[in-house]
Amino acid sequence: MSFINNLKNAIGRKATPDPFVSDLTSALSKDRVRFDATQRFLHSHDASVFDEGNAGPVCFPTSTQEVQEIMKIAKTHGRSIVARGAGTGLAGGAIPLGAPAVIAMTKMNKILEVDIDNRIAWVEPGVINLDLSSHLGVDGYHFAPDPSSQQVCTIGGNVANNSGGPHCLAYGVTDAHVLALEVVLPDGEVAVIGGLDPEPLGLDLRGAFIGSEGTMGITTKIAVRITKNPPAVGTLLLSFSSMRAAAQTVSAVIAAGIVPAAMEVMDQRITKAVESFVGAGYPTDAAAVLLVEVEGLTDGVAIEASRIRDIGFEQGATGIRVAESDHERELLWKGRKTAFGAIAQIAPDYYLHDTVVPRSSLADVLEKVDEVAEKYGLIVMNVFHAGDGNLHPLLLFDVREEGMLEKVHAAGAEIMKISLEAGGVLSGEHGIGIEKQAYMNQLFSDDDLDHQNRLRYAFDPDCRSNPGKVLPSGHSCADIQALKKVPEGIWG
Amino acid sequence: MGVSDNAKADPVLSNFAHEVGPSQPIAIEGKRTRWNLNGSLESGAKVLPAPSGIVEYKPEEMIVTVRAGTTVQDLNSHLASHQQRTSLPDRGGTVGGAIAVGHNDLHHLGRGPVRDAVLQLRYISSEGRVITCGGPVVKNVTGFNLHKLMVGSYGTLGLIAEATLRTNPIPSEQTWVKTTIDPKLILSILLRPSAVLWDGTATWVHLEGYLADVDAQKTALRKYGTLHEEDSAPELPACRWSLPPADLFNLDSLNIGRFVASIGVGTVWAEHPQPIRTPDKGKQLIEKRMKQQFDPENRLNPGRLVGNWT
Numbered sequence: 001m002s003f004i005n006n007l008k009n010a011i012g013r014k015a016t017p018d019p020f021v022s023d024l025t026s027a028l029s030k031d032r033v034r035f036d037a038t039q040r041f042l043h044s045h046d047a048s049v050f051d052e053g054n055a056g057p058v059c060f061p062t063s064t065q066e067v068q069e070i071m072k073i074a075k076t077h078g079r080s081i082v083a084r085g086a087g088t089g090l091a092g093g094a095i096p097l098g099a100p101a102v103i104a105m106t107k108m109n110k111i112l113e114v115d116i117d118n119r120i121a122w123v124e125p126g127v128i129n130l131d132l133s134s135h136l137g138v139d140g141y142h143f144a145p146d147p148s149s150q151q152v153c154t155i156g157g158n159v160a161n162n163s164g165g166p167h168c169l170a171y172g173v174t175d176a177h178v179l180a181l182e183v184v185l186p187d188g189e190v191a192v193i194g195g196l197d198p199e200p201l202g203l204d205l206r207g208a209f210i211g212s213e214g215t216m217g218i219t220t221k222i223a224v225r226i227t228k229n230p231p232a233v234g235t236l237l238l239s240f241s242s243m244r245a246a247a248q249t250v251s252a253v254i255a256a257g258i259v260p261a262a263m264e265v266m267d268q269r270i271t272k273a274v275e276s277f278v279g280a281g282y283p284t285d286a287a288a289v290l291l292v293e294v295e296g297l298t299d300g301v302a303i304e305a306s307r308i309r310d311i312g313f314e315q316g317a318t319g320i321r322v323a324e325s326d327h328e329r330e331l332l333w334k335g336r337k338t339a340f341g342a343i344a345q346i347a348p349d350y351y352l353h354d355t356v357v358p359r360s361s362l363a364d365v366l367e368k369v370d371e372v373a374e375k376y377g378l379i380v381m382n383v384f385h386a387g388d389g390n391l392h393p394l395l396l397f398d399v400r401e402e403g404m405l406e407k408v409h410a411a412g413a414e415i416m417k418i419s420l421e422a423g424g425v426l427s428g429e430h431g432i433g434i435e436k437q438a439y440m441n442q443l444f445s446d447d448d449l450d451h452q453n454r455l456r457y458a459f460d461p462d463c464r465s466n467p468g469k470v471l472p473s474g475h476s477c478a479d480i481q482a483l484k485k486v487p488e489g490i491w492g
Numbered sequence: 493m494g495v496s497d498n499a500k501a502d503p504v505l506s507n508f509a510h511e512v513g514p515s516q517p518i519a520i521e522g523k524r525t526r527w528n529l530n531g532s533l534e535s536g537a538k539v540l541p542a543p544s545g546i547v548e549y550k551p552e553e554m555i556v557t558v559r560a561g562t563t564v565q566d567l568n569s570h571l572a573s574h575q576q577r578t579s580l581p582d583r584g585g586t587v588g589g590a591i592a593v594g595h596n597d598l599h600h601l602g603r604g605p606v607r608d609a610v611l612q613l614r615y616i617s618s619e620g621r622v623i624t625c626g627g628p629v630v631k632n633v634t635g636f637n638l639h640k641l642m643v644g645s646y647g648t649l650g651l652i653a654e655a656t657l658r659t660n661p662i663p664s665e666q667t668w669v670k671t672t673i674d675p676k677l678i679l680s681i682l683l684r685p686s687a688v689l690w691d692g693t694a695t696w697v698h699l700e701g702y703l704a705d706v707d708a709q710k711t712a713l714r715k716y717g718t719l720h721e722e723d724s725a726p727e728l729p730a731c732r733w734s735l736p737p738a739d740l741f742n743l744d745s746l747n748i749g750r751f752v753a754s755i756g757v758g759t760v761w762a763e764h765p766q767p768i769r770t771p772d773k774g775k776q777l778i779e780k781r782m783k784q785q786f787d788p789e790n791r792l793n794p795g796r797l798v799g800n801w802t
Contacts, residue, residue, distance in 0.1 A: 117676060118737040119756065162633045173631065175640070176608050183774075191774025196736035197758045198596055198605065199644070201769045202798060203779050207607055207640025211633050228683060255552035257575055257661035297683055299704030356629045358553050388631040420495055425627040426634040436634075443634060444494045447621045451650075452636045454785035458778055470635060 020077045021057045024101065027069040032060040032107075043102040046087040046094040047149075049351060049405075050434055053095035055082075058102045064182060064190060064220040067103065071218075072188035074101055080464040081186070083218040085125065085157030088149040090352055091433030093161065093213040097468040103218060105156050111135055112221065119226050120179065120196060125156025125219050132224075141226040144171035147429070148337050159219050162211030164429035166262040166336065169387035170295070171227060173429065175210045182221035183209060186465040196223060208455055213431050214466035216459035230295035233261075234305040235323035235332060238312045239286035243267055243382070246288035247362035249315040250386040253292070254359055256311060258304050261295040263387030264336050270381045270394070273342040280331040283319060290317075290386065291336055293329075339383045340394070347379065347396035351408045353415055357424035359389040368418045369393050376411045390428035391419065417442070432470045440472050496624035499614055499654075504543045504559065505622050508653050511540055514620040519793045520651045522561065522586030526593050530646055534795040542588045542653055546570055555611065555628065557656045560588025576659040579603040588652045594644025595732065598725055599698060600757045602686025607643040609658045615642060615650035618787040628656050641782070647793040649786040663700040668722040670696050673713060675755040676741075681712050688755040689725060692743070695755070696726050728752050728761035735760060 018035075025033045034040075035057040044053030056079070061067045074081050080100035087094055096102050109126035116139050123132060129150040133142040145158055146165035157163070159181065164173040171177070180194035194206030209216050240246040246265050253260065266274065268287050275282040282289060290312070294304040309320050323329040343350050357365045366382060373380035373395065384392040395411055397404045416426055416439050426436050426443055440449060453471055456463070499505055512518055517537035521527070533539075544561035551574035558567055564582040571577055580590040581597035591613070596605045612626035626632065626639035642650060671678075675690040678697060682688075687698035697713070699706045713719055729750055737758040743751060749763025779798075783790070 115738065117680070120737075162637070164631060164633075168631070172604070172608055173633075175637070176604065185774065185778070189774045189777060191778060192772045193775055193778075195734075196738075197734040198600060198754075199594065199732075199734040199759065201734075201771055202775060203649075203782060204594070204607060204640050204644055205775060205778055205782075207643070208637050210640075211637050230683060251552060254554060259554070259661065297701065297705040297708055299708060300702040303702055303704075356627075356631050358550070358555075358629060360550070360552055385631070389629055390631050423628060425629055425632045428629075428631040429633055431633050432635060440635060441494050443496065443627075444624065445497045445500070446494075447617070448494065448496055448624050449635075451617065451623050451625065451786070452638055455636050455638055455641060455782070458781040458785050461781065 018057070020073070020079055020101070023073045023077070024057055024059055024070060027073060028059060028061065028066055032062070034058045034060075043084065043104065044096060046089045046092060048090050048092040048095065048433065048435065050092040050095055053097070054099045055096045055102045056099040058104060060104050060107045062107050064184060067184045067218055067220055068188045068190060070101060070103055071184055071186055074464065075187055075462075080467050082466045083156070083160070083214045085154035085160070086128070086149070086152045088153045088157065089161060089433060090354070090430045091427070091435040093431050093433035093466070093469060095434060097434070100467070105154065105218070108220065114226070116141065119228070120223055121226050122221060122223050123155050125154060125159070125222060127155045129153050129155060129158060136226055137229070140229045142229055143224055144168065144177050144227045145174045148340065155222055155224065156219055159210055159222060160212065160214050161429070161431045164385065164388070164390070166264050166385060167293070169263060169385065170259050170261040175207060177225045177227070178206065178210055178222060179225055180223040181206055181209060181219045183217045183219050185217045186460045186462065194223070209459070211431070212456070212459075213433060213470050215456055215469055217465055232296060232298040232301040233329065234294045234301045235329040236292045236305060236308060237282070237321045237323070237332060238290040238292065238317045239283045239319040240288045240290065240316060241286070241318050243288045243366055244363040245316040246290045247366060247386065249290055249312055249317065250362060251360045252311050252315055253308055254387070256307060258307060260292050260304070260308070260387060262291070262293040263385075264291040265289070265382065265384055265386040266291070266336065266339065267382040269346070269379070270339055270342070270383045273345050274335040274339050276345065277338065277342040278331060278335040280335045281321075282335055286318065291332060336383070343381065343394060343396065347398060349397050349399045351395045351397070351412060353391065353393045353395070353412055354427050354430040355391050355416055355419035355424055356428035357389045357391060357419050357422040359387070361422040361424070362386060362389060365391065365418055365422050369415055372411050372414045372418070376407045378407065378411055385428070388428060389424065413439070434469060437470060437472050499622050499624050505614060505653055508543050509616045509620050509622050512616045512620050512651060515791065517791045517794045518651070520588065520647050522589030523563065523584055525583050525585035526589065526595070529593065531795045531797045533793065537794055542586065542651070544586075547654065551576060551659070554659045555630065555656060556659055557628070557654065558587050559654050560586060560591070560652045562587050564590055571659055572662065575662045577662050578657050578659055579609045580606055580657070587655055591643055591652055591655055592645065592647045596759065598754070599686040600754065600759065601688060602684050602698070602700065603660065607640055610639055610643055610655060611658055612656035613639040613642050613652055614654040615652045617650050618789065618792050622653070623650060626656070630658060644798070646796045646798045648783065648796050648798050649792065651792060663702070665703040665706045666698070666700040667706060668696055668698050668724060669710065669713070669719040670694055670722045671713065671717050671719050673717040677716060678713065679756050681716070682709055685709075687725070689752050690740070690755050691726060691750070691752050696722060698725070726752055729763045731762045731765045733760035733762055733766040734758060
């Protein structure tokens, strides 16, 4: 309800005229620079729980040249900008702080060129992840990163977050599938970073830019590596009477020298919710299930599937089912990929965490996560990329209960601490955004963060591109300046 | 205090940082296998070797942490005890050298580039401080990808002291075959060959995996031509080119001489050197600022020109 009330309040407010808007409107067109309260409100949020966004004018460019124009106008006015794809981020990375211009890239959504012979496609940033794979499917190829939001998230957003997904276990995350980027820098200059050749001239600015969460500029064209579809796929569903046994199986598979395409774990609570939603035949009496997919050539797939069965039984699997058809496989994956939607059956709100731990620590860390949830009186559910050690504890709550959000944040902080103590990191695929900035100095030293800030300065010396994100404020003073640039009272 | 502050307490790293110090031109040397690439080191620079040795190997995690001065050969020998390897090229040099240069292995097509193998780096900054970037796990988006920037930077932004690398299982079967089948056709037939090398006439294909899969791939190829088993890759000419893979079939128009091209990748080993490539102006601007940020006094590997920042 708070969202609806906030929206009503926002619609009721009128923004004071801002010369920044008139310059933007001249450069684009009136219908592609929106500054009404509704548009500003809608673009002040992403898929995270954070509510402090405050969008300035919302721009919808259709070309690199228009993005350049916006950047130059923002520079002239000393204003900041925030790029945005589909707004599916969970760490608040696209939430505009300090009323910047929001640059929505959704109208730059063309697949520009596909070169099957050389396994390369050029796309605009607003292309939806799954649309690209669907387009390539005719020729027997796909784009490997497959985040759970792939039906709506954009390739530009994937670049900004270095997105992953279940099948990144074998194929690698977005960084491994991006060859070159055309980027518009915050001063309006265009740079082409990376290249179609294997060892491009100069520094790997491509690698530095990917995952920078919009703090280094905006990508306007992306050259991606496309992946040939494997001729054989084996999908196994293993059931366990304990989460520990499922986690140990994951570790044992890797230790046996097998790197499946995907290894995903779901606990009993989430499995029950998913099963009532998709009816895929998930065993609702199992304490945990492990979904494993192996891909490749026919014989290798059969060998690895057999070895994984053996390992599963050695680790105490109570049942192992092999998908017998594409339909059965798709149904199992539908369950996994729509798991978060199924949670609405249990609680009105959830907070999805994202940390990574060494795979061999999974079982111990999950038990500690359970203890944290118990301590705060929260329900925890686990559905995660086990093969990468990428945990996704879901803390379920009802935001209407007083003090509940504070409890959820406190539990989240403890989960991060546990992950770091196990030798892990703060985020495996959601990014830092505004969610985990304050925890960065629990992983990195002041000197480390200072060097990350230097990297950012080289792309954006004025810190006007998505200010106030990723690095703790003490390490990015110019961000604070950028956030103060909005004239008083204009975009309240 | 962050977890990575522990690195400063590591006596090997702190001693190395002390040797590097905060002033005076300084360079790091491995085995000097690629010492003369990208300009010559300015005379008068102090030259130091990086520390060496395996710090920690977790075969069950497929991760190894190694000091930069360790040779790639020693590293791979160590990993082979658990039937694992890295994708770093072994040309007689060190791990730090392979990362600093960033040249990919002959098997780039199947095993991926060097940059994908690097999970975490520890380097000594131009101020003589130990810096940690990346993370010690296989998946990580915590903060900016500083470790990616360091790959191929020739030690001009920081001196690499230690690397945490992804390892991979060594397949049970590996074989080279030679054929005259069109290399484009080969690439379209095979799923994931680890290398397809073409000298303009013959093609060498490296297949690896389970024996039955390797045999099936050979059977698939034999429908289009004869295969000859080979012991190794062809001899590679000395000069290295980097081209878009689509350009590999127009090499006749270039002054390249005898060549071996990596199909689907774009690396070409050629008789003649690649002409100087034209840098992108926008990229040059960022590189110049990058050097100013990381090494404003140009004391790290002076004389190496990676980013055209002069």
